[in-house]
Amino acid sequence: MIPKIINGGIFSDHRGTISFVNDFSFKDIERFYIISNSDENPIRAWQGHKLDAKNFYCLNGSFKIHFVQIDNWDNPSKDLIIETIIISANDSKILHIPAGYANAVESLESNSKLISFSTLPLSNVEDDDVRYASDYWKINA
DSSP, X not given: XXXXXXXXXXXXXXXXXXXXXXXXXXXXXXXXXEEOOOSSOOEEEEEEESSOOEEEEEEESXXXXXXXXXXXXXXXXXXXXXXXXEEETTTOEEEEEOTTEEEEEEEOSTTOEEEEEXXXXXXXXXXXXXXXXXXXXXXXX
16 A cells, blocks of 8 residues: 545635545544644654554644655665655645555644544554654655
């Protein structure tokens, strides 16, 4: 499986606005987190997931989501290709990153908020989560 965008939409009228992603299924979702990076440290990097798929939706502001497909969990190549997708609260879309990737989350604006839906139960996280140094792969600004 490869990363993909699940598009949604935004509807506005005199009552307000509704953002939606009707094609996203919560069937395999076990938990969620809301991420707000600080202005001093706008990049949260690198978290790898052997078993857990991640689904990111921007609640406020905008983010660059960087990700690499891991070739070796114990000693991944430093030459892996970094892919980047921008998601914004104005877009109403979900970025799905399957298991087997490491990701970095970069806030592009102050007060940006990102919700992350995870497919792995919390009891299995110890077998899944792999952390790499924040500069293991160089993110181009």
